[in-house]
Ligand SMILES: Nc1ncnc2c1ncn2[C@@H]1O[C@H](COP(=O)(O)OP(=O)(O)O)[C@@H](O)[C@H]1O
């Protein structure tokens with residue numbers, strides 16, 4: 215029990231589409247233990263992003279219970295959810311989502327501002343994580359001066375900045391070529407080896423294979439896949 | 445907690461400046477309304493204040509503690525007699541009484557003759573009150589008045605016309621055929637008496653001052669139509685005025701409209717009130733430009749919020765609270781509006797400086813006008829930025845990030 219990082223039981227998500235009610239997640243049960251690297255594999259439209267938004271506390275399920283590190287997420291208010299996103303969760307998006315007007319350092323600094331860290335410490339920490347992802351000589355580069363792979367590494371550095379307990383990545387290699395995608399994946403593996411939780415969403419089996427555990431999602435239903443690195 | 449807030453303020457300001465700067469043209473057009481509104485307010489207030497100062501100074505120089513009597517008189521009695529004047533002089537706290545007997549005449553010297561010269565009859569009290577009036581020579585004395593001496597003081601225009609390049613002191617002029625000795629020349633800066641100047645401005649022959657008693661004989665008038673009553677202390681002005689009105693009522697047998705008493709101080713007060721009312725009216729009109737400017741800001745902020753939907757979603761994913769998002773956009777709106785306000789203040793001051801140079805007024809920078817301009821524009825930023833900031837803070841992060 216204590217080992218559970220999060221536990222989802224009977225998660226149902228419905229959307230109102232016109233006068234039709236669409237069920238996107240149909241009773242998802244998922245338990246992730248501390249330190250796990252899990253891939254969620256499924257075709258487009260299967261509900262992967264919807265699931266990730268719920269795990270990332272950006273969205274709330276229509277039904278079901280979600281317990282993250284002992285906290286019932288359904289019972290938190292907007293400010294508490296903001297604090298949880300800030301401290302517990304690091305997001306990595308398919309299209310990087312860097313602010314174009316800020317350099318790498320300032321982009322990585324963003325979550326630390328909302329975390330209330332003093333400026334000097336923020337800059338030190340931002341530099342530290344950028345060095346960690348191998349961008350020590352790109353600190354003052356703006357996103358448009360960086361390659362796709364470098365931009366995604368800045369995004370990963372930003373996700374790691376507040377030292378969150380989990381990294382949530384939605385198709386992190388979707389916008390990258392294969393070689394660059396591989397480099398990003400090996401970075402994820404390193405991070406996983408340091409004992410941080412990673413949930414990675416993908417529709418690509420070869421990418422999903424980098425994780426120790428793969429779960430399949432189809433039409434809003436989750437099934438456990440075979441353990442690949444057993 | 446406080447430090448967290450400060451960090452957020454600082455970051456919001458940095459982002460705002462970046463965003464405003466990155467679309468300079470759009471930002472400038474957006475704040476144009478604010479610039480014009482604030483510029484108009486600053487210029488109006490500064491110009492009106494300079495004008496007020498100017499007018500007040502002139503009125504003060506003209507004499508506070510002075511009551512001007514215009515006695516049209518009645519069909520039976522035109523103007524005041526010397527006896528009436530004595531009675532007025534006897535009113536408590538009256539320092540002196542100075543009659544004015546004004547006419548125009550053709551004046552001759554040995555080598556010239558000039559038409560339309562203003563001949564002002566005064567007494568020594570007038571000179572005592574307006575000490576700077578005498579440029580050279582001497583003022584009128586009680587003896588001049590009593591003995592109806594034919595002595596005269598000329599202003600520079602009259603000197604110029606009658607004596608051109610020669611020294612007029614001690615020489616003779618002929619007014620209506622009577623010979624007068626010149627005892628003094630009036631100083632050029634004779635702006636101290638605006639009323640007297642206004643009277644003589646109508647003629648171009650210049651101005652000559654003689655004893656009022658002599659002037660009465662000269663014109664054949666037996667009564668005085670106009671006089672100034674000087675009060676020992678401005679505190680007694682009201683009291684003297686009512687005593688004066690009693691005397692005048694008695695002198696004219698309580699006939700309506702037989703006289704008018706002008707109190708320079710109340711005139712000044714009226715003028716002040718009028719000017720400040722006018723300022724308020726003009727500022728009110730200029731505020732409409734600010735309102736329009738505010739709507740421009742609101743429009744730009746709404747556009748900004750929808751353009752930056754993903755940024756807002758991202759910030760929320762990174763842990764921004766709704767209130768922090770609201771603060772960021774509110775700060776952006778305030779900075780935008782405030783920058784318009786600062787440009788407006790600078791331009792308003794430039795306009796009023798130009799005006800003061802052209803009009804020959806003293807340039808007074810009004811701190812309160814600047815504070816008003818800056819305060820107004822900040823307030824516009826808050827009021828019109830509120831709704832867009834609110835909208836940004838209420839955005840659902842998932843919807844905001846969906847465009848990814
Ligand atoms: N906010 C929403 N409103 C309505 N329908 C939605 C919304 N979000 C997702 N959906 C629908 O839910 C389904 C799953 O979407 P999504 O989770 O993004 O799938 P995936 O990430 O696996 O491609 C899609 O059919 C999508 O149209």
Ligand SMILES: [Mg+2]
Nearest residue numbers: 262263264384
């Ligand atoms: Mg998706």
